Every structure is written in C-alpha cells, then in structure tokens.
Amino acid sequence: MPDYTLKVRRYQPESGEGAYWQEFKVDLDPDLSVLDGLLQVRDREDGSLVVRCSCRAAICGSCGMKINGRSTLGCKTQIAEAHEQANRRNGGTEPIVVEPMANMPVIKDLVTDMESTHWTKIRRVTPWLLPEGDPPEREYVVPPESMIDITQSMACIQCGACVSSCLSLEVDPEFIGPAALAKAYRFVGDPRDAEARGRLYDLAQDPHGIYDCTHCFSCVDACPKDVAPMDQIMRLRRIAGDDHDIDDVNNGRRHESAFTKIIEKKGTLDESLLLQESYAQGVKGKLIPTPGAIKGLVGSLPTAVRGLRTGKMRSLAKLIPGVHEKLPGDAQEHVQRIYTHAEEHREELNLYISGEEELEPEPDEAETPTPEAAIEPEPDEEGGR
Ligand code: SF4
Ligand code: SF4
Numbered sequence: 001m002p003d004y005t006l007k008v009r010r011y012q013p014e015s016g017e018g019a020y021w022q023e024f025k026v027d028l029d030p031d032l033s034v035l036d037g038l039l040q041v042r043d044r045e046d047g048s049l050v051v052r053c054s055c056r057a058a059i060c061g062s063c064g065m066k067i068n069g070r071s072t073l074g075c076k077t078q079i080a081e082a083h084e085q086a087n088r089r090n091g092g093t094e095p096i097v098v099e100p101m102a103n104m105p106v107i108k109d110l111v112t113d114m115e116s117t118h119w120t121k122i123r124r125v126t127p128w129l130l131p132e133g134d135p136p137e138r139e140y141v142v143p144p145e146s147m148i149d150i151t152q153s154m155a156c157i158q159c160g161a162c163v164s165s166c167l168s169l170e171v172d173p174e175f176i177g178p179a180a181l182a183k184a185y186r187f188v189g190d191p192r193d194a195e196a197r198g199r200l201y202d203l204a205q206d207p208h209g210i211y212d213c214t215h216c217f218s219c220v221d222a223c224p225k226d227v228a229p230m231d232q233i234m235r236l237r238r239i240a241g242d243d244h245d246i247d248d249v250n251n252g253r254r255h256e257s258a259f260t261k262i263i264e265k266k267g268t269l270d271e272s273l274l275l276q277e278s279y280a281q282g283v284k285g286k287l288i289p290t291p292g293a294i295k296g297l298v299g300s301l302p303t304a305v306r307g308l309r310t311g312k313m314r315s316l317a318k319l320i321p322g323v324h325e326k327l328p329g330d331a332q333e334h335v336q337r338i339y340t341h342a343e344e345h346r347e348e349l350n351l352y353i354s355g356e357e358e359l360e361p362e363p364d365e366a367e368t369p370t371p372e373a374a375i376e377p378e379p380d381e382e383g384g385r
C-alpha cells in the first residue's frame, strides 16, 4: 500500500508548550480519507493525537479541518487527492498539511471550540420557526414546492468549514458569518415563518450582519454540502432591499447598489464615484448635500487613507472625477448587454433547482436534430409497434 506523509499541527495545552508541527507516515489505500490516515496514526503511533469525528461519511459535520490550507472535511478528502494537491508543483515529496480550522480557538490538536464562534452565532439568528397565531391542531401544511427554495440551506451539516474559510471573519470576528446567515435564510425563506421582515431588518441593521460579507466566494468553495452560504446571504440582501425596502444604517444596501450602477455605466469601477453614489444615491456625478451624505463622506475619509496606506487603493488620482479610463472599443456596450440580459432573465438557481433559458435556435440549427431526437425510439415507444 502506498505511503503518505501527514504533517499535522499539534497543540497539547497541558504540556505548557506552544503549537508545533509533527510528521507521520501512514500506509493507506489511496481511496481512503485523510481522516482515516489520522486515525491510523492515533491507533498505531501516537495515541495522544486528538481529532473529532463520528460518521466518517460526510454526514455528522464533526471532522472539519484544514487540509493543504483549505477548510474541508477530513472524511470527505481522499488521501491520494490530498497528496496530489500538495505536490502539484514538485516531485511528490511534500507532505499533506493538516491543521485545525481557522477563525476559532483551538482546544487541542485538530479540535476547535465550535461553541464560541459557530454555535453562538447560529443562536444569534433565532434558528427556529416563528409562526403566527396558535399552532394548528395537527401539523402546518405547506405546498412542497414552496419549500424547494430553502432545501439548499437545509443541507447544512454545521461542520464550520465555511466559518473557517471566511475572509471577513478573519478581520471582523463579530461578523455573524456564513453558516449562521445561511441558517437565517432557511427561516426567512420558509413560508410558515411570520417574522421574515423582522429577521431581515435585524440582520441588515447589524454592522456585522448581511452587509459585512465581502462576496469573496471562499465559503462557497469550502462547503462540502454545496450550501453555497454566500448565495444565501445575497438572497437575504435582495429580499431585504428589493422586497422589504430596508435601508440599513451601515449604508450597505446603497454601497452595493452603487457598485452595480457604476459598472453598468462605466464597465469598471470608477472609485471617484463610489463614495458619492453610496452616500448620495440617485444623481450620477452630483453630490446631494444631505446631512447623511456629508457625514458619511467625512466618516469614510479614514477608510480611504487606510486603503492608500495598505495599497488597496493605489492612487489618490482614482478619487478625482473624470480620471477613470474608459473601456476600449465597444466593450462598454457588451457590459450593458450583460446587464440587460440579467434584468430580463432573472433566474433563481440552487442545488435543487436548475433552469436554463430556452434560446431561439439559430436558422441553421433549426433543422439539426437534438441528440435526444437522434436516438432511435424503443419499439414499445412507437405506438406499441
Ligand atoms: S463570501 Fe462572505 S460569508 Fe462567504 S467567506 Fe466570503 S466574506 Fe465570508
Ligand atoms: S454551510 Fe456548508 S461549510 Fe458551512 S457549516 Fe454548513 S455544511 Fe459546513
């Protein structure tokens, strides 16, 4: 059986020592998982290695960890794949690096404290139904199709991989986070819940709520159950803004809308317009001197200075109106066509609902039989012939 090397980040608090790295050799069938490798180490070599697991089948959510820097489940990651991933750029000598999940305190070796960061935030979003009136005598009856929309968020196994991978949580530990916000959508989208507006208002006004997500896709990549937490957060934002017209005190809704408006108009982000569009929305190129706008602009100056210092904003010139470079040729028209298409063909897609727009066939495609049409029918499909 092939040999693999696991490089594990160890932390044994009772020793009084800090965290350290330790390498272990395991011989394992390539189809088995990194978790199987860790359990082999614990059985054969070092009984003090601590790892949390239960189902070993990507169901219980216990074995969240970082493998080669990516937050995932140990039992869902094949050891051969992890080895290949660690060795994409060299001759196969690199170990598989295994660490505890990030953005949460480490209790021991690969076991993190899920209570302080994950479960506390899940409770923050009131993770139960809040129906109106007295409960029915038997059960609440809802049409099955009205539940399809929330099936994706219901697939969450609470493993914390998205929390571990969240870039926003890294800079703002108070951020409610991807798992809890996906859970919030589960109830906002449930037709039996009577508090959708209240929930949305709360999550929009919270400075660590739905507008604290930076739309980085990291949680979408990390989630082993395809919950796509970021998509659920974007749904919460859209329902809060479009359906309930909730303007948040953090200016998140207007800032987001400013991005889309500027790119529609200019093709790329003109940073000189971003602040004024965010704080004085509605009149392009002009600042409406409302007290809120002026206060917001002045309050944003330290952010602009920090952006310059850290290199996020590369030049002050970008803040001068009219300096922004235009897209070449007719590229801007292409961008506008994408906007028009998106506006006219709004589709909700999730793991369980997939839709594809029916396009008019091109003239020379109209006669071409589709692959399905080209398949010979079975005899009993031809009118019982
Ligand atoms: S998309 Fe949002 S919630 Fe997901 S990892 Fe990025 S910042 Fe966090
Ligand atoms: S959303 Fe996905 S990654 Fe996040 S806790 Fe649920 S299953 Fe895990």
Ligand code: FES
Pocket: 052, 053, 054, 055, 056, 057, 058, 059, 060, 061, 062, 063, 064, 073, 074, 075, 076
């Ligand atoms: S052990 Fe249950 S999800 Fe990995």
